[in-house]
Amino acid sequence: MDLMELFFITLGAAVVVFYGVKLLLFSRMLFPKIWFPLSQSFFTSLGKWAVVTGASEGIGRAYAFALAEKGMNVVIMSRTKITLDRLAEEIVDTTGQRVKVIVTDFMKDNVFSEIEDQIRSLDIGVLVNNVGMLPSIIPCKFLETAQLDQTITTVINCNVKTMAKMCKIILPGMESRGKGVILNISSGVASIPFPMYTLYAASKVFVERFSQGLQAEYKDKGIIIQAVAPFGVSTRMTAYQQTNVVTLSPEEFVKSSLQYLRAGDKTHGSVCHIVLAWLLQSIPRKVLYADSILHSMQGYVKRKAALKASICASTATYENVKNK
Numbered sequence: 367m368d369l370m371e372l373f374f375i376t377l378g379a380a381v382v383v384f385y386g387v388k389l390l391l392f393s394r395m396l397f398p399k400i401w402f403p404l405s406q407s408f409f410t411s412l413g414k415w416a417v418v419t420g421a422s423e424g425i426g427r428a429y430a431f432a433l434a435e436k437g438m439n440v441v442i443m444s445r446t447k448i449t450l451d452r453l454a455e456e457i458v459d460t461t462g463q464r465v466k467v468i469v470t471d472f473m474k475d476n477v478f479s480e481i482e483d484q485i486r487s488l489d490i491g492v493l494v495n496n497v498g499m500l501p502s503i504i505p506c507k508f509l510e511t512a513q514l515d516q517t518i519t520t521v522i523n524c525n526v527k528t529m530a531k532m533c534k535i536i537l538p539g540m541e542s543r544g545k546g547v548i549l550n551i552s553s554g555v556a557s558i559p560f561p562m563y564t565l566y567a568a569s570k571v572f573v574e575r576f577s578q579g580l581q582a583e584y585k586d587k588g589i590i591i592q593a594v595a596p597f598g599v600s601t602r603m604t605a606y607q608q609t610n611v612v613t614l615s616p617e618e619f620v621k622s623s624l625q626y627l628r629a630g631d632k633t634h635g636s637v638c639h640i641v642l643a644w645l646l647q648s649i650p651r652k653v654l655y656a657d658s659i660l661h662s663m664q665g666y667v668k669r670k671a672a673l674k675a676s677i678c679a680s681t682a683t684y685e686n687v688k689n690k
Contacts, residue, residue, distance in 0.1 A: 413491025420497030
């Protein structure tokens, strides 16, 4: 056997081993309960309280309920007091856990000293940084964004600054106790540079890199810090799309994503979303960024949003007539 033949055999074996390991690692994602098990008392062992930002609806609401069902008291935050009060009542009635309501607007500056004062005495084991804003449901180019200067500030305040500030407030307590979980909600669109959602996608890239860097810094302190990057979830941000195999309800997604808590510093939260991320990263950028594709995406979202608005309007009209 000559040297060249030996080189190619060795190279082939290395490629087989490399992709074999990747396949094994991916196969773990199919069976999270087996590969990443959590004990019944896992969450309550972290602390008595969980804090969830953007908790009034959607994914945040689902996390608040899920953590309460696991035995934690919850602090729920958003800017809508009526909705938060209603949610608090539901959680108390359903789970028997305590709920603390904090009304705040994360799009504004200088709201964090008051938040810190209100949660200072709590034994916080879990933080879910869920609050976020999408500049527009309808995708558009950066310069076509309505009220662009204001939008830049509010997106950075809401999607970037809030996450970092909440970590600053809560992480010291976790470090001193040597335990805790921080879940920072990113987005599947951060998997690649994403035209038409440029500002939003870029803000979610920050969420991922910040989370991964923070996990490297504090992993040896017994703290889990993970970026959670969903694709389709039926929320107001996605115009409440019909649920299916790809588009999950908030409750389905949260239940699934919590099973991947020990799966590393980033997860897409469900098998179908993991596959979607792989497909998105595999498609050539020239294809994804073609004008025809971008215009088709814009038109699709417009039609979906218009249809949803029409259904809501029809339902409201029917309810008004019925109640007369």
